[in-house]
Amino acid sequence: MRAFQFVELQKPAELRELPVPEPGPGEVLIKIGGAGACHSDLHILETPANTPGMSLPFTLGHENAGWVEKLGSGATGFAVGDPVIVYGPWGCGSCANCRVGMENYCESPVKSRAGGLGRDGGMANYMIVPSTRFLLPLGSLDPREAAPLTDAALTSYHAVKRSLHLLGPGSTAVVIGAGGLGQMAIQVLKALSAAATVIAVDTSPDKLETAKKMGADEVLLSGDGAVKRIKDITRGQGANLVLDMVGAKPTLETAAQISRVLGHVTIVGLGGGALPVNFHSPAKECSVASPYWGSIPELMEVVSLAQAGKIRMLVQQFPLERASEAYHLLHDGKIPGRAVIIPND
Numbered sequence: 001m002r003a004f005q006f007v008e009l010q011k012p013a014e015l016r017e018l019p020v021p022e023p024g025p026g027e028v029l030i031k032i033g034g035a036g037a038c039h040s041d042l043h044i045l046e047t048p049a050n051t052p053g054m055s056l057p058f059t060l061g062h063e064n065a066g067w068v069e070k071l072g073s074g075a076t077g078f079a080v081g082d083p084v085i086v087y088g089p090w091g092c093g094s095c096a097n098c099r100v101g102m103e104n105y106c107e108s109p110v111k112s113r114a115g116g117l118g119r120d121g122g123m124a125n126y127m128i129v130p131s132t133r134f135l136l137p138l139g140s141l142d143p144r145e146a147a148p149l150t151d152a153a154l155t156s157y158h159a160v161k162r163s164l165h166l167l168g169p170g171s172t173a174v175v176i177g178a179g180g181l182g183q184m185a186i187q188v189l190k191a192l193s194a195a196a197t198v199i200a201v202d203t204s205p206d207k208l209e210t211a212k213k214m215g216a217d218e219v220l221l222s223g224d225g226a227v228k229r230i231k232d233i234t235r236g237q238g239a240n241l242v243l244d245m246v247g248a249k250p251t252l253e254t255a256a257q258i259s260r261v262l263g264h265v266t267i268v269g270l271g272g273g274a275l276p277v278n279f280h281s282p283a284k285e286c287s288v289a290s291p292y293w294g295s296i297p298e299l300m301e302v303v304s305l306a307q308a309g310k311i312r313m314l315v316q317q318f319p320l321e322r323a324s325e326a327y328h329l330l331h332d333g334k335i336p337g338r339a340v341i342i343p344n345d
């Protein structure tokens, strides 16, 4: 089979020929339908050359869906041919966080390593998933379209859900950055909290146009005008929830300016910025969080929302041989939603 692999630190990933892996006891071999290209892969590819603990090579792709191809001995609950989505962060399965489905916060970082983020992921014809507990049935959803549900959607979903209690009637949520994750956050906000006013902020008029189609009540170009308008809409109080899907210095500054007393500022993007927190900023008793991914029960809810037609991702498909082109476009901000690599067609 062919696989798009991270071979050397600070070198572009390469397409390589590999044998189809054989599932061991409890493992499952998945025939990949789609593997999403995520911004975090760009950060991995730029890992400094002297970083310890990086075991190379491995296949990229931590946002995967496909069909069960082969079950290892003792793996049960699924049949060959079943369409499935793969929960991404693989924990130990036995620590306190793993036992409630939050394998994204596994307490055993030695054992926790996601496919595509340190071990082989889904940008290949096939991938091994270590346990059926990481598989969810997709039902009527097409794995080629559904792959982004497991990262782009799950990450946005978790970021919204933890703040739902702030989003009653009269409340305001601001999404900074209307790329793939931002578009998903807008849809999740509208689906889970229809009473809140949802505002999208971005530097790109095109992305704001998409944000409107995804349900944003108001869209604003980044800058002082956006801050003033948000203050006006919230009668000077600021937003109950600010989701920063970029996480760079200017977006974090905006987030602090539009925060509200007792509100939440949630930093989702890995843009490398830092938010100073003190008595004066963000607003008084405003909580700042930087969540990572989401839980298995939350992925079940995300799949249900997609099956009900309440969330959808703009997907641009690329064959495996064009994976590096997809990453270049992603790097240059030219992917309007999510790039998904389709290794088998």
Ligand SMILES: [Zn+2]
Pocket (backbone or CB within 6 Å): 038, 039, 040, 041, 062, 063, 151, 152
């Ligand atoms: Zn990701």
Ligand SMILES: [Zn+2]
Pocket (backbone or CB within 6 Å): 091, 092, 093, 094, 095, 096, 097, 098, 103, 105, 106, 107, 108
């Ligand atoms: Zn664990």
